[in-house]
Amino acid sequence: MPTVDLAKTSLRELNHALHQLKNGSNETAWEVINPKGSHAVAAGVDQPVQIDVRGSVGYYCGGMNDGGAITVHGSAGPGVGENMMSGTIVVKGDASQYAGATARGGLLVIEGNASSRCGISMKGIDIVVHGDIGHMSAFMAQTGTLVVLGDAGDALGDSIYEAKLFVRGKVKSLGADCVKKKMHPKHIDRLQKLLDAAGVKGVKPEEFTRYGSARTLYNFNIDNADAY
Amino acid sequence: MCGIVGLFLKDKSLEPKLGELLSEMLVSLSDRGPDSAGIAIYGSGGGKKSKITIQSADPKGDFAGLDKEVEKAIGAKVDVIVKSTHAVIEVPTDKVEAARDAILAARPSVRIMGVGEVIEIFKEVGLPADVVKRFDLTKMSGTHGIGHTRMATESAVTTMGAHPFSTGPDQCLVHNGSLSNHNNVRRELKHDGMTFETENDTEVAAAFISNKMAHGDNLGQALEKTLTDLDGFFTFVVGTKNGFGVVRDPIACKPAVMAETDQYVAFGSEYRALANLPGIEDARVWEPEPAKVYFWEH
Numbered sequence: 107m108p109t110v111d112l113a114k115t116s117l118r119e120l121n122h123a124l125h126q127l128k129n130g131s132n133e134t135a136w137e138v139i140n141p142k143g144s145h146a147v148a149a150g151v152d153q154p155v156q157i158d159v160r161g162s163v164g165y166y167c168g169g170m171n172d173g174g175a176i177t178v179h180g181s182a183g184p185g186v187g188e189n190m191m192s193g194t195i196v197v198k199g200d201a202s203q204y205a206g207a208t209a210r211g212g213l214l215v216i217e218g219n220a221s222s223r224c225g226i227s228m229k230g231i232d233i234v235v236h237g238d239i240g241h242m243s244a245f246m247a248q249t250g251t252l253v254v255l256g257d258a259g260d261a262l263g264d265s266i267y268e269a270k271l272f273v274r275g276k277v278k279s280l281g282a283d284c285v286k287k288k289m290h291p292k293h294i295d296r297l298q299k300l301l302d303a304a305g306v307k308g309v310k311p312e313e314f315t316r317y318g319s320a321r322t323l324y325n326f327n328i329d330n331a332d333a334y
Numbered sequence: 335m336c337g338i339v340g341l342f343l344k345d346k347s348l349e350p351k352l353g354e355l356l357s358e359m360l361v362s363l364s365d366r367g368p369d370s371a372g373i374a375i376y377g378s379g380g381g382k383k384s385k386i387t388i389q390s391a392d393p394k395g396d397f398a399g400l401d402k403e404v405e406k407a408i409g410a411k412v413d414v415i416v417k418s419t420h421a422v423i424e425v426p427t428d429k430v431e432a433a434r435d436a437i438l439a440a441r442p443s444v445r446i447m448g449v450g451e452v453i454e455i456f457k458e459v460g461l462p463a464d465v466v467k468r469f470d471l472t473k474m475s476g477t478h479g480i481g482h483t484r485m486a487t488e489s490a491v492t493t494m495g496a497h498p499f500s501t502g503p504d505q506c507l508v509h510n511g512s513l514s515n516h517n518n519v520r521r522e523l524k525h526d527g528m529t530f531e532t533e534n535d536t537e538v539a540a541a542f543i544s545n546k547m548a549h550g551d552n553l554g555q556a557l558e559k560t561l562t563d564l565d566g567f568f569t570f571v572v573g574t575k576n577g578f579g580v581v582r583d584p585i586a587c588k589p590a591v592m593a594e595t596d597q598y599v600a601f602g603s604e605y606r607a608l609a610n611l612p613g614i615e616d617a618r619v620w621e622p623e624p625a626k627v628y629f630w631e632h
Contacts, residue, residue: 143606162605162619181619183605184589202589202621221621222586241586241624 108133113140117147124174127153143183148176154193168195171212187214190231203240206233209250215304222259225252228269234304244271245281253300255309263317271317272297274309285320335485336510337363338497340571340601341611342478342578342630348597348612353474357466359600359607360481364462366603367485370496371465372457374506374573377476380451384427386434387447387455389420389493396441397421407436418468419493420447422454430503445494445531450504452476452575457496477632480573480601482508488516489534499537501528502544504575509536510588510603511567519564539564543572557581557627571601572629579629586624593617599630 110120120138127133136157141147145165148157151174159167162180172191181199190209197205200218207223209231216224216233222240225233225247234253241259244252247269257275264281270293271284280286289312297311339359343349356373379385390396393416401414404423412433413424425433430449437444448455456469462483466472482497489495498506513519516535519542524530528541539560546556553572557579560570569588572579580601582590593600593608595617602608608619622628 142609143604162609164604164606181605199619200621202591203586222624 107135107137109137109139111139112142112144112147117144121146121149124148124151124153124155124157127151127155129153131155141180145183148174151176151193162199171195181218182216186216187212187231190214200237201235205235206231213300213303219256225250225269228252232300232303234300234306236304236306238275241278242281244269244284247271251296251300253297253304253314255306263319265323266317266319268319270296272311272314273317274314277315277317280317283320283323284317287316287318289314289316335366336497337366337483337603337607338481338508338510338569338571338601339363339603339607340478340480340508340573340578340580342599343476343597344599345597349477350475352476352479354472355611356479356481357462357472358610359602360462360483361466362606362609363483363603367483368461369484369486369491370457370459370493371462371481371483372455372496372498372508373465373469373471373479373481374448374453374455374498374500375471375474375476375479376452376504376573376575377454377474378452379424380575382427383424384430384449384451385454386423386425386430386437386449387420387453388423388437388441388444389447389457390441390444391419392443393419393421396444400437400440403440404433404436407439408432417456417470419458420456420469427451448498448500448506450500450575453500453504453506453573455498455500455506457482457498458493459491459496477576478573478578480506480508480571480578487512488536489532492532494532495534497536498573499534499540501537501541502547505540505544505547505573507536507540507543507570507572509539510569511583513539513564513566513568515565535566539568539570547574553577553579553631554627554629557629561625561627569603574631577629577631579627580622581627582622582624584625590622591619592622592628593619 138159141161143164149169152172154173164183166185168176169188173193177196182201184202187195190212192211196215201216201220203221204223206214216235219237220239224239224243228250230250232251238256244263248267254273258277261281263284294311408429497508500506513535516538543556
């Protein structure tokens with residue numbers, strides 16, 4: 107198992123080595139030590155390899171991930187998993203703002219709290235946060251699922267499209283066009299699968315409330331013409 | 335961008351290392367802003383003695399013989415410690431105003447960087463590592479300090495446009511962000527007698543807090559008022575003689591991480607700045623909440 111010590115090896119060398127991996131490579135388990143808040147750790151991974159990062163990372167860890175299984179044994183700075191395509195990222199600690207922003211696929215699990223703008227403009231990713239999320243989360247979220255075991259901050263799901271939001275705790279306020287919705291059996295199923303995938307135990311899907319788009323912003327309303 | 339750091343020590347045994355720790359924190363954030371850098375250190379002394387930190391474009395010419403001239407003008411002993419383009423002038427506390435006037439009368443071209451019983455401020459154009467070296471900041475001891483590395487957005491890259499800004503005795507502020515109503519606020523503060531050295535938005539924030547504190551607010555109350563009266567993006571870290579405060583605007587775009595142990599409270603724009611602090615592995619590390627005032631006092 108390759109171990110890369112970022113106190114001795116440059117970040118560029120680490121990411122270059124990860125980008126050189128070919129399909130079927132035997133180097134399937136990597137360990138990164140001494141990240142000390144470095145930016146873009148394991149960004150752009152496109153092979154199904156396991157990467158364990160021992161410590162806290164800075165901006166954009168696992169950005170653009172396409173198939174990698176990345177675990178951060180610490181906290182993550184802004185933009186963890188930004189634009190992820192597929193694969194898994196698990197953050198054992200907290201995540202800073204815009205976790206999973208614009209991501210198109212894969213699973214992002216944050217075992218602590220996520221900050222503001224979690225899942226902003228998400229386009230297919232599934233995000234499970236064990237703790238709370240901050241304000242303006244799922245802003246303009248297009249598709250995918252955001253699951254929050256704790257509370258959500260102000261303006262959840264502002265200008266949301268078709269993403270599904272499930273919150274177990276309190277929501278401080280809903281953003282424009284985001285409304286509470288009924289849980290159907292297919293939502294219970296979907297939620298159970300995500301809770302299982304995220305390693306959540308002892309929590310039932312029925313404890314969550316579903317939120318989504320009221321779809322009133324989809325088309326221009328002539329009654330609002332005076333507002334422009 | 336911009337990078338800001340702050341360190342407030344609870345454990346006296348770390349005081350000799352304050353300059354070293356704070357310098358390392360600041361240098362780690364160099365790529366957040368290469369234009370200029372500065373540090374304010376709250377050091378020893380106080381009480382009967384006060385410090386005036388001045389800066390000159392011609393340190394050799396301006397600082398030579400200044401001690402004698404100020405002594406003559408104020409009738410008291412004066413110590414001048416020159417550090418590159420800056421000099422720290424130690425004077426009796428009851429003669430601070432007279433000394434300040436005497437310095438400006440004798441050397442009209444020097445700039446006052448800060449005044450107080452314990453504060454010393456050093457800031458210059460250039461990378462944090464160069465600024466740290468120029469002023470020998472790693473050797474400084476103290477109880478708390480704040481630092482800034484600047485990527486200029488609002489006003490010119492000059493020594494006076496660098497942070498920290500000090501607008502009141504033993505007070506200073508560093509800022510990441512930009513204010514949109516600073517011209518209006520500056521005008522209001524001028525009406526109330528505040529004076530300004532630059533057109534910089536951050537100086538307005540510093541003066542706003544100094545003004546509120548001069549009217550009787552404590553640090554926490556003054557910081558609360560920034561949330562209602564200042565418009566724009568900001569993460570502020572503020573130092574006072576015995577205090578240290580942090581506040582972020584309600585949108586909180588500008589990054590911030592804090593850490594607390596039995597030995598210190600630390601602030602960094604990013605975790606990188608905190609990563610080498612002693613005992614960080616076991617520290618409580620968190621992101622300060624938007625629109626929430628945090629402050630600590632000795």
